[in-house]
Amino acid sequence: MTDAALADLARLLSPDSLILDESVREAYAHDDAEWAEYTTPSAVVRAASIDDVVATVTWAARHGVAIVPRGAGTGLSGGANATSGSLVLTLERMTEVLEVNVEERYARVQAGVLNDALRQEVAASGLWYPPDPASQAISTIGGNVATNAGGICCVKYGVTRDYVLGLTVVLADGSIARLGRTTAKGVTGYDLTALMVGSEGTLGIVVEATLKLLPPGGREERAVVGYFPSLTAAGRAVAAVAAAGIVPAALELIDRMCLHAVAQWQGWDLPEGAAALLLAKVDEAGEAGERLAARLEDAFRDAGGAAVERADDPAEIDRLFRARRLAYPALERLGPVLTEDVCVPRGAVPEMLARIEAIAADADVVIANIAHAGDGNLHPLIIAPEGDEAAKARAKGAFDRIVTACRALGGTVTGEHGVGLLKLPGAAAELSPTVIRLHADIKRALDPQGILNPGKAFPTEGAPA
Amino acid sequence: MTDAALADLARLLSPDSLILDESVREAYAHDDAEWAEYTTPSAVVRAASIDDVVATVTWAARHGVAIVPRGAGTGLSGGANATSGSLVLTLERMTEVLEVNVEERYARVQAGVLNDALRQEVAASGLWYPPDPASQAISTIGGNVATNAGGICCVKYGVTRDYVLGLTVVLADGSIARLGRTTAKGVTGYDLTALMVGSEGTLGIVVEATLKLLPPGGREERAVVGYFPSLTAAGRAVAAVAAAGIVPAALELIDRMCLHAVAQWQGWDLPEGAAALLLAKVDEAGEAGERLAARLEDAFRDAGGAAVERADDPAEIDRLFRARRLAYPALERLGPVLTEDVCVPRGAVPEMLARIEAIAADADVVIANIAHAGDGNLHPLIIAPEGDEAAKARAKGAFDRIVTACRALGGTVTGEHGVGLLKLPGAAAELSPTVIRLHADIKRALDPQGILNPGKAFPTEGAPA
Known part of the structure; x- marks a missing residue:
């Protein structure tokens, strides 16, 4: 992107939204998945409004620039890692709770509202927003929606998707789509809300969400x-x-x-x-x-x-x-943590843990396990001492072998963290060529230029046989 | 479609699957929405297997023939009404419960399994499939999935979509896509399962479903x-x-x-x-x-x-x-029933009922109401005496005015029956031009020839201003 183009963008945005300072750009180079590839983005836009998002996307479409949208950057699969020549668009400044409707039990919030902030805000009205990813104190609703975040209580109460009634999304051509509803039920047209949830910013950029709330009951x-x-x-x-x-x-x-x-x-x-x-x-x-x-x-x-x-x-x-x-901070003290997220049939949890133990021994790496056992969702945490490149390589090998073992037990390669970059090979093994083609068809239909978080969320072709 | 083409199709199918007999074709001309347009289809395929579905779709793609898929034909919006020159593909013979996995709490069934049959089968293992549309004794799981059917208990337990873990779908080119998972959680790729649920056979034909079950608890x-x-x-x-x-x-x-x-x-x-x-x-x-x-x-x-x-x-x-x-059979005794399905905010139920009363008086038609009051989902039943064309026209006018009143109260035009044909004008009013374009983009991406239930589920353009 040229200086003239960037100057053009700065004029379209609210003041101080475009940041070119190198140290800031470096801070936005990756999410919590440092093990995945990343690079320093060419620019960072800190959107203050939907208008800023629209302006950025419209500009990017005109100049053919890739946008990497992100919330707080707490993702663990690299979905928000910057790719070469990309612009990072962060929504973390859009923190307004727009409406809490007590009678109809929903909240409408901007994408940058923190999960915990929402929970506190609705608790004041006696209501409850269940999804509780471990990052809840620091992750945004927009990021939770983009990754379909899970958490501890989802064994009983379901995941983020189960609480998203509607979304406002900025599409790849800069147009604004209001999807979904505020009523308890509704089947008007395709469930585009559900399609957007978990699509990691590759089909549209979530700027607002309408979320179902539960009574304390x-x-x-x-x-x-x-x-x-x-x-x-x-x-x-x-x-x-x-x-x-x-x-x-x-x-x-x-x-x-x-x-x-x-x-x-x-x-x-x-x-x-x-x-x-x-x-x-x-x-x-x-x-x-x-x-x-x-x-x-x-x-x-x-x-x-x-x-x-x-x-x-x-x-x-x-x-x-x-x-x-x-558990997680205790392990982070031991060295950089590569976080797995496989989900197996509930009954296969002991067998999967045994296989992980064997893989750790065989690959000579340290693997500790946290698991949402009731869901069969395991988080093997692979640790390599800082600076030990050989250990890091062995850790990556163990990561791949855990994915393979999970597949052999009828599992899925990501239970709640998303595909991002880290799980692209796993997704290529899990999804059939037909299903991968379906993804590409939908991506092309909604983002023909491929400017929205390209290369994330789904593999472009199946795993080599 | 020519006789030669039909003979070709007959050879591709299992014996006795292709039916050209006029009285049978007439029986498959429409679902329970006789008020919507329909015509006698050119042929009926009663699929006995996935192979039959693949053969039919592949044949239809080659000959440019529109397919109207259906289950038991209990829909109330005309989603399964035959359009001119179309072939009706019914899945009601595919009635096998393929697997009930007690430990992991899911069932895998063919599309033609009746809702009640599934409930009974899983109850024998102490498990429960909650979605309970009023048609449960006679409607199929495939139809429930295609319309995202609701029911009485969804005020607490959610709708069909909330229980669909995965689907096997025959796509518009005849390829088979296995979507979703059997594990409790999973976010590998886009939520194409949710996209298919409620898409009324316009994006793919559901041939198998993996359904989440609850313990009796x-x-x-x-x-x-x-x-x-x-x-x-x-x-x-x-x-x-x-x-x-x-x-x-x-x-x-x-x-x-x-x-x-x-x-x-x-x-x-x-x-x-x-x-x-x-x-x-x-x-x-x-x-x-x-x-x-x-x-x-x-x-x-x-x-x-x-x-x-x-x-x-x-x-x-x-x-x-x-x-x-x-209630419903009692009203059917009084004449043909035109069934509404608006969903308003819970708190607006009394006001909406009052407006319906006023519309009935003003239009001089009989309207009776059943409502899933806890969800704000109302079913005004508009009755016109058999053969009274003037009353029928007034009934249709009242139908449109109810839709408009529901929109004015912040409601959605269909809570659980789907858009089909009857709610196309309502959907055109509810969905923005941008969102309608999104539907068309996705439809074109998945069904470029437009052979899967064309003209249903979403409007091609917005309502006239």
Whole structure:
């Protein structure tokens, strides 16, 4: 892009929106997936309004410049990593909650509103926005929508997609499309809202979202946690919970490696021989909740769980779930983390964890596991010491082998983080040539010039046979 | 289509799949929307297998013949009405339940499986498929998916889309696309499954579906019903239920006209001055369910409800809900019914019902109302005596005015029946030119020849200003 073109763009935008300063551009070069490729973008636009987004896209279409849209850059697959010659368009300044409709139970927000900010805002009206990605304190709704973010409570309450009633999207030609509805139901035309959710900014740029909210509905949280002597024993407990027809509000697993990282950091003592920690929540009120929590305790103990604890008090629950919250930062202390996101059938969780253990041993890399066990969604965290290039290469090899193992067990290569760049080879293996062609057909129909986040979200061809 | 071409098609299909007999073709001319345009199709294919579907589509693509796919033909918007020169492809013979996976809680079925047949099959394994359109005894899963069918329990449990994990779809060139997943979560590529759901066979023909099932989870149904002296009073009760944060498992409204049609037919006595009947269900277990049912009773009485009754016993619940089940057939006895399907904000239900009353009076037509009140989804049933062409024209005028009134209240023109043919003008008013163009772009990308159910599901241009 020429200086004249950039000067042209600056004139179209609200003041101080176009940033060419190199240190700022470098700060916007990648999201949390540093392991994926990235480069310093040629420019950064910090949009203050839909008009800024429209102006940027219209300008980019005229000049054939690729736009990499992003929210807070907390993605873990490289969906917001800058590609060569691209312009990064960040929506993090568009932070207005435009409407909270208590009677109809929805909120309309700009894309840059933080997940936690939305939750707090609607909680003031007694309402609840369930999707709770681990990044909730720092990630934006726009980014959550673009990646169809999951979280801990989705085992019971579903993922971001389940809460998006409508979207305002800037299309590749700069036109504005208002998709979806505010009513409880609606089937007028194709579900273009759902098509946009999880499309990683490759079909349009989400500038506003209308989100379904739940009434608090007398939820009362109860937590049950327990240590297990083996992953198999923990897997038995997960299977027992499912077989009992219990749909917990959270069912998380932390493996030995994670536990030790947290314990070492925090100076905790672990029960001897603890190979896994299971953390569950139920949120039914009153006697029903009591009964379910008691059944979880039984299921944990019957499967060999030790030091099984239960809490009804929010502060106590918080304490019991501390290990879950600290797991990722504890591991990041050990070196750069390459985060996996495979999702296997629930019943295959123990087998998948065993295969990951074998891959780690074979590839001589450190792999720790956090898992949304109730969903079969595993996050193997592969760690390579800073600066050790050989270890980094082995880590990448392990990453690919985990994807292959997940496929062999009937799983999908990304449960909630998205394809971005890191999962392009996995997606090429998972999707048939026909389905990949479908993606390309839709992409071409909506973005014929290919200026919206090109090269992300889906592979251009299948995996080599 | 020439005789030679048809002979060619017959050779490609399994025996007895191609039907040219006129009386059969006439039987497949339209779905339950006789008020919409239709014509006798040139041929009917009763597919026995995916191979038959592939052969038909491939043949149609070669000969440029339009295909109108259908399940049981219970649609109410004309989505399966035959257009000139078209071939009707029915999937009702593909009735195999291919897999019920109890551990992972999903079922894989062919498109022609009846909704009730699926429910019974999975109930045998202790599992539950919630979507319950009124047609459940006679409609197919393929049709439910193609229209994104709703039902009574979706106020709490969501619509068909919320239960479709994956689809096998035959595309416009005859290729087979397997979309989605069987795992609890997954974000590999675009959500093409959601794009197909509700697309009324215009983007691909659904031949198999993988459906999410719920564990029974100790549901215990309790029903509360009450008569109200005015629609406003009933509306107050609905608003009070919502304001109390109660999410009922059903919240249905039947108006005076419907009530009288049922009462007259069945010889029932109605409470004096009854202008509306509200029927609610909750399904929480034990004490929590008791408490919620009691709160429903209070909300009904506080809003002016009379003869409020409560039932915990399945047979009793069935009895209380009888009026709901009988409403549609009771009205069909009075003449051909033109079924509306507008969805307004929950809080606008009383106002919308008042406007419908005014439209009925002004247009001199009979309009009775069934409503999924908890969702704001209304089904005004417009009745014209058999053979009275003037009344039929007035009925059509009332239909259009209801759509306009719904839009004025912030509603959507179809809550769960789909656009088909009947709601094309409404959709043209609701969708912006940009969004209509998006539909056309996607349609062209996936079906460049326009052979899949052309002219349905979305308007080709906006409503005249």
